Amino acid sequence: MSAPLPTPEKTSSPEAREALRAAMVRLAEGDSAALEEIYSATRVKLFGICYRILGDRKEAEDALQDVYVNLWQRADRYDPQRASPISWLATFARNRAIDRLRTGKVRSGAVPVEEAAPLPDETPLADALLVNAERDAQIHKCLNGLDENAQTYIRAAFFEGRTYAQLAETADVPLGTMKSWIRRGLIKLRACLEASEASDEQKGGAA
Amino acid sequence: MTDTPDQKPENMTPQERERILAAEFSLGLLEGEELLSARGRMTNDPDFAWRRQWWDDWFVPLSDDVRGAEPSSHVWDAISAQLQPQAAPAQADVSNVVLLDMERRVRRWKWTAGAASAAAAVALALFVSTPSAPPISGETPPLMAAAEAPLMASIPVGDTLRLGVTFLPDSDEMLVSAAGFTADGVHDHELWLVPADGSALQSLGVVVPGEERRVTLASEIVSNMGDGVELVLTREPLGGKPEGVDAGPVVAQGAFGAV
Numbered sequence: 001m002s003a004p005l006p007t008p009e010k011t012s013s014p015e016a017r018e019a020l021r022a023a024m025v026r027l028a029e030g031d032s033a034a035l036e037e038i039y040s041a042t043r044v045k046l047f048g049i050c051y052r053i054l055g056d057r058k059e060a061e062d063a064l065q066d067v068y069v070n071l072w073q074r075a076d077r078y079d080p081q082r083a084s085p086i087s088w089l090a091t092f093a094r095n096r097a098i099d100r101l102r103t104g105k106v107r108s109g110a111v112p113v114e115e116a117a118p119l120p121d122e123t124p125l126a127d128a129l130l131v132n133a134e135r136d137a138q139i140h141k142c143l144n145g146l147d148e149n150a151q152t153y154i155r156a157a158f159f160e161g162r163t164y165a166q167l168a169e170t171a172d173v174p175l176g177t178m179k180s181w182i183r184r185g186l187i188k189l190r191a192c193l194e195a196s197e198a199s200d201e202q203k204g205g206a207a
Numbered sequence: 208m209t210d211t212p213d214q215k216p217e218n219m220t221p222q223e224r225e226r227i228l229a230a231e232f233s234l235g236l237l238e239g240e241e242l243l244s245a246r247g248r249m250t251n252d253p254d255f256a257w258r259r260q261w262w263d264d265w266f267v268p269l270s271d272d273v274r275g276a277e278p279s280s281h282v283w284d285a286i287s288a289q290l291q292p293q294a295a296p297a298q299a300d301v302s303n304v305v306l307l308d309m310e311r312r313v314r315r316w317k318w319t320a321g322a323a324s325a326a327a328a329v330a331l332a333l334f335v336s337t338p339s340a341p342p343i344s345g346e347t348p349p350l351m352a353a354a355e356a357p358l359m360a361s362i363p364v365g366d367t368l369r370l371g372v373t374f375l376p377d378s379d380e381m382l383v384s385a386a387g388f389t390a391d392g393v394h395d396h397e398l399w400l401v402p403a404d405g406s407a408l409q410s411l412g413v414v415v416p417g418e419e420r421r422v423t424l425a426s427e428i429v430s431n432m433g434d435g436v437e438l439v440l441t442r443e444p445l446g447g448k449p450e451g452v453d454a455g456p457v458v459a460q461g462a463f464g465a466v
Contacts, residue, residue: 032290035286035290036283036287039283039286043277043278043282043283044275044276044277045270045273045275047275047276047277047278047282048273048274048275048276049270049273051276052273052274060276060278061278061279061281061282064278064282065282065285065286068286069286069289070363072286072289072290074367077367083264087264087267087268090267090270091263091264091267094267094270098235099361099369101235102235102238102242102359102361102464102466133268135264135265135268136268136269136271139265139266139268139269140269154234155269157234157235157236158234158235158266158269159269159272159273161235162235162236163235163236163237163238164231164236164237164238165238167236182231182236183219183227183231186227186230186231187219187223187227189230190226190227190230193265
């Protein structure tokens with residue numbers, strides 16, 4: 001159990017995704033050894049997500065531990081038909097980290113919003129499992145079509161788990177203004193994403 | 208086809224507001240009562256849950272932009288220490304390991320004639336020593352200034368559920384959201400406040416499965432409310448802990464945090 005973990009390999013390949021999916025299914029069937037496999041393939045990505053939101057290494061490690069222990073307990077909830085395993089895990093980790101941020105002692109520990117605004121245009125780590133390249137391109141395209149304020153603060157909310165009130169405080173604008181920026185952005189974003197889904201269906205490419 | 212009227216949020220229809228609410232929830236923008244209510248709706252309202260999922264699925268590819276990081280090796284050690292090979296996930300009864308320590312702590316409190324009468328004794332003592340207290344209502348002023356901001360606790364129960372507890376200091380009301388919980392017909396779960404000063408636990412009542420319950424708290428409970436105050440959930444016979452017996456096993460625990 002305490003043997004050194006293998007270094008994650010490049011896992012954005014379909015093979016890696018399938019291996020992860022299979023490990024999740026085995027975990028759901030009660031094979032706790034599968035958890036180690038899942039951990040070694042996904043820890044870097046999920047820890048990155050927790051760390052980004054919580055802004056504190058110790059808190060992020062506690063959150064990460066919580067993520068995998070919970071995963072072990074509720075792996076049967078994962079529906080292999082519905083979502084890619086890594087997107088399910090990434091959502092799961094982000095939600096756990098945000099829960100922690102809202103209910104724990106961690107108070108807005110994330111990195112300042114200005115640092116998040118222009119996203120570092122770096123290639124994601126080679127060992128990061130890519131969630132879904134096509135949808136990734138589409139959400140970026142739709143986000144880029146929004147007004148600058150909406151873009152900036154929707155990203156800040158996603159990456160740092162900030163609330164309306166925290167964003168308004170950081171931006172030094174009234175709460176109503178912040179809500180208005182973001183809601184306007186979300187309305188446009190939804191229209192853009194729905195349009196892309198509709199055109200996917202027309203092309204017969206609906207999943 | 209893709210041209211979108213630049214709709215103003217003020218002019219949203221209720222239906223549009225709903226869709227945006229799911230996005231706000233997915234992003235984590237909500238707090239306080241809005242957050243609690245959104246959490247509750249995840250289990251009560253399939254349409255809302257679907258919307259939330261829709262947004263989650265669209266937003267999650269953004270996490271590819273988050274730089275990965277290597278956690279310390281002790282994280283895996285801690286995780287593997289919690290794996291019990293015999294227990295299949297489906298039967299895993301909460302996180303037993305985590306809770307054992309809490310249970311030991313709870314045992315240290317003397318479950319004498321029940322927390323209710325202990326609380327009553329506190330109230331009585333206070334009443335006697337506070338001549339200016341209004342005699343009719345029997346209500347006592349809080350022992351100390353209660354927290355100002357709403358307090359919230361999200362208590363993981365079992366492997367899938369969360370019990371949402373919110374305390375609203377301006378009205379001394381507590382909301383307990385047990386959405387998604389189902390009764391097993393044999394047990395009830397009772398929620399307890401663990402006073403920070405080490406005094407006897409105070410019952411916050413039996414959790415009503417599947418419902419959101421709003422209650423006004425007695426001042427002797429309100430005075431113990433605060434950021435970081437712990438809550439425990441015990442498994443009891445139907446109707447809650449009987450008088451004169453020890454409380455049942457602790458099945459979950461959490462702490463209040465300022466919202």
